Amino acid sequence: MFNASTAVVLTRSLGHTPQIEGANFLNLLIVDDDRAIRESCQEVAQSLGFNTRVAESAEHAYRLLDTSTADAVLLDLRQPAAGGMEALHAIRKHRADALVIVVTGNGTVQSAVQAMKDGAYDYITKPFSMEELRLLLERVAGHLRLKTESRMLRESIKSRQGFGNLVGRAPEMEKLYRIIAKAGQSSHPVLILGESGTGKELVAKSIHLAGMFRGKPFIPVDCGSLVPTLIESELFGHVRGAFTGATNPKEGLLAIADGGTVFLDEIGELPVDLQAKLLRAIQEKEIRPVGSVKRVPINVRILAATNRDLERAVAEGTFRRDLFFRLNVLTLRLPALRERRQDIPLLVAHILERIGRDAGMEKTISDEALKALLRYDWPGNVRELENSLERACALSSAHQIQLRDLPTQIYSAPIELIGISTPANGIVPMAELEKQTILSALTQVNGDKMLAARLLGIGKTTLYRKLKEYESRSAAV
Numbered sequence: 001m002f003n004a005s006t007a008v009v010l011t012r013s014l015g016h017t018p019q020i021e022g023a024n025f026l027n028l029l030i031v032d033d034d035r036a037i038r039e040s041c042q043e044v045a046q047s048l049g050f051n052t053r054v055a056e057s058a059e060h061a062y063r064l065l066d067t068s069t070a071d072a073v074l075l076d077l078r079q080p081a082a083g084g085m086e087a088l089h090a091i092r093k094h095r096a097d098a099l100v101i102v103v104t105g106n107g108t109v110q111s112a113v114q115a116m117k118d119g120a121y122d123y124i125t126k127p128f129s130m131e132e133l134r135l136l137l138e139r140v141a142g143h144l145r146l147k148t149e150s151r152m153l154r155e156s157i158k159s160r161q162g163f164g165n166l167v168g169r170a171p172e173m174e175k176l177y178r179i180i181a182k183a184g185q186s187s188h189p190v191l192i193l194g195e196s197g198t199g200k201e202l203v204a205k206s207i208h209l210a211g212m213f214r215g216k217p218f219i220p221v222d223c224g225s226l227v228p229t230l231i232e233s234e235l236f237g238h239v240r241g242a243f244t245g246a247t248n249p250k251e252g253l254l255a256i257a258d259g260g261t262v263f264l265d266e267i268g269e270l271p272v273d274l275q276a277k278l279l280r281a282i283q284e285k286e287i288r289p290v291g292s293v294k295r296v297p298i299n300v301r302i303l304a305a306t307n308r309d310l311e312r313a314v315a316e317g318t319f320r321r322d323l324f325f326r327l328n329v330l331t332l333r334l335p336a337l338r339e340r341r342q343d344i345p346l347l348v349a350h351i352l353e354r355i356g357r358d359a360g361m362e363k364t365i366s367d368e369a370l371k372a373l374l375r376y377d378w379p380g381n382v383r384e385l386e387n388s389l390e391r392a393c394a395l396s397s398a399h400q401i402q403l404r405d406l407p408t409q410i411y412s413a414p415i416e417l418i419g420i421s422t423p424a425n426g427i428v429p430m431a432e433l434e435k436q437t438i439l440s441a442l443t444q445v446n447g448d449k450m451l452a453a454r455l456l457g458i459g460k461t462t463l464y465r466k467l468k469e470y471e472s473r474s475a476a477v
Contacts, residue, residue, distance in 0.1 A: 026144055027069050028137075030054045031061045031087070032076040032103065041074060044133050048141070058087035065094040072099040072121075072140050077111055085115065092119045099140055138459035146367060146454065166202055167350045170340035176203070176332065183330050184210025189282065191267075191327045192305035194334030197383030200305035203332060204263040213301055216260030219253050224266035232274055233290055235262075236281070242291025254287050254298045261301045267327070268308035268319060278302075279323045302327070337378040337385065342448055344374050347382060351389050352401075363393055368403040371455050372411045438466055 028050040032038045038054045045052045053068065055061040061073070073091055077084025084102070091100055099121035104112045112123035121143070124136055166173070183190050184207050192200045201220055208218045223231060229243065237252030253262055264270070270278065281287045282302055286295045304327050313319035337344070348365055356363035365373075369392075378384055392405040403411050441452040453463040 026071045026141060027051045027053070029061060029064060029070040029073045029098075031056075031058065031073060033057060033078075034076075037076075041133065044130060045074075045137055048134065048137055050137065050141070058090065061087070062090060062094065065091065070095055070098045071144050072101065074101050074103065076103040077115065078105060084111070085118065088115055088118060088120060099144065101136065101140065135459070138461075139457075142454060142459070143367070146370075166199065166206055167347050168340060168343040169346060170335070170343045172335040172340050173343065176334070179330075179332055180206050180210055183207045183332070185212070186330070187212070187301050188329040189302045189304065189327045190330040190332060191310075192303065192332045192334065193310075194305070194307060194332075195336050195381055196307045197381035198334040198336060199382050200307075200334060201263060201265060203334060204261070204265075204303045204305060207303060208261040208263075208301075213259070213261050217257045218261050218263065219257045220263040220265060221253060222265045224269035228271045228274060231270065232277070235274075236277065236287045236289050237296075238290035239292045242289070246291070249289075252287060252289060252296075254281060254300050255296055257300045259299055261303055264302065264304040266306055266308075267304040268306040268310055268313055272318065272320065275320045275323045279320065279326055282326055337381045341374055342451060344385070345370065347385060348373060348389065351386050352393075355390060355393050359393065362399060363401065364399060365401045366403065369401050369406055369411075372403055372406060374451075374455060376410045435466075435470055438463065439470075 026049075028045050030038055030041045030045070030052060031054075032041070033056050035056070038056065042052045042054055053064055053070075055064055061075075064070075073095070075084070075087060075091065077088070088100060088102065091098070100115075100119065102112055102115045102120045102123045104115075104123055104125050112120075112125070115123060121140070122136060124132060166177070180203065190204075190207060192203050194200050204220070205218055208214070221231075221234060226234065233242075233246075233250060233252070235252050235254055237250050237255060238246050240246060240249045264278075277287075281298065285299070286297045288295050310319055310324055310328075314321045314324050337347075348370065352363040352365065373385070373388075380387070388407050388410060389401070391407060392401045396402070396405045438452070438456065441456050442449070449463055450460060453460045456463070
């Protein structure tokens with residue numbers, strides 16, 4: 001066990017301990033009146049990559065905190081001068097954002113529990129082993145890294161000059177940004193495909209803002225929400241007396257958007273007869289208002305979007321083949337949110353930053369709640385994510401969203417375990433459950449080992465060791 005008499009001996013075996021990725025940016029202050037324990041804890045922390053400072057008393061710790069930063073503090077509650085709980089309160093006052101890990105003697109767990117209630121992050125009881133301390137510091141590093149990443153995401157969002165309100169760094173989104181930049185420099189029609197809630201209108205507006213049409217009107221039209229007669233009048237306009245109720249002439253949106261963009265959302269819902277008129281307007285660059293015999297020239301770019309399979313609609317005769325080819329000059333396919341899970345933390349930070357700004361208070365999310373968001377499949381995509389976070393913020397007046405604040409279907413979503421064969425007795429060995437849980441997590445995050453380790457609540461080194469074990473077993477079979 002780890003105590004004053006054995007600490008120095010135990011730390012000599014730390015030479016091959018792998019560093020925690022990102023820990024070398026973290027500052028740890030060790031406060032203990034026992035020199036041997038201070039030095040041993042310092043060696044353990046440094047072997048993991050922490051920047052460390054040591055203090056032999058609470059008063060010394062206060063002086064260090066006045067002149068230097070500390071992301072975490074390892075505090076022995078048995079302080080000779082200042083009481084341990086008093087030291088905890090003072091350190092929390094000096095550095096409210098620092099994680100304080102309290103060290104207690106054997107048989108004093110009650111004081112550790114009280115310290116947790118008073119703001120301590122975690123505790124460890126003397127005597128403790130080197131492995132216990134290492135695992136504790138790995139958890140601390142993971143928590144701090146997640147906090148840092150969330151802060152950096154919020155800051156990058158504030159300064160990010162992207163395409164409209166599009167958010168994402170997944171390879172699929174980077175590819176999308178490049179296509180948007182190219183599409184913005186042309187006047188060709190663009191067909192935007194994607195599931196409901198993926199942000200097709202945001203992409204359309206981004207294309208409009210990315211090139212020569214910037215500064216001109218951007219007019220969205222929802223083809224699925226208007227009756228056919230209204231869609232025709234909206235797009236092409238009408239003259240007085242064209243139909244019952246047409247007491248005044250009306251200019252069509254294709255004419256109003258002169259030099260700009262008309263975005264036809266849910267183009268697959270457009271009636272076939274109107275598809276023919278739209279095709280003629282695109283080809284001839286002119287329209288004929290309803291009830292008029294005169295044609296009106298137009299100068300407008302057409303962007304269209306749908307969540308339907310237009311090729312199947314063409315085969316079924318519900319969408320004109322010639323219009324499909326006319327719109328399909330440039331095609332963008334938006335990835336579903338479940339296909340870019342690595343963007344969920346970025347999207348969450350972006351949405352919470354907006355909600356917090358509107359509410360006048362900063363909004364954050366707990367690790368457990370974020371894990372649930374990453375695990376969920378999001379059939380409604382980004383729109384469902386946004387609605388879920390808005391609902392959570394509306395139900396909770398706290399600064400941080402907890403797991404219980406999320407919709408039931410999200411926090412109760414099961415973790416799918418793939419490839420588990422159940423024995424005849426119906427009992428799956430723990431080792432097999434562990435293996436499949438790890439492999440399933442890696443599958444869900446597209447092989448991102450750092451993210452998988454964070455979701456599983458284990459260190460990255462532990463994850464790598466487990467994967468090597470699985471490889472060795474497979475090679476031996």
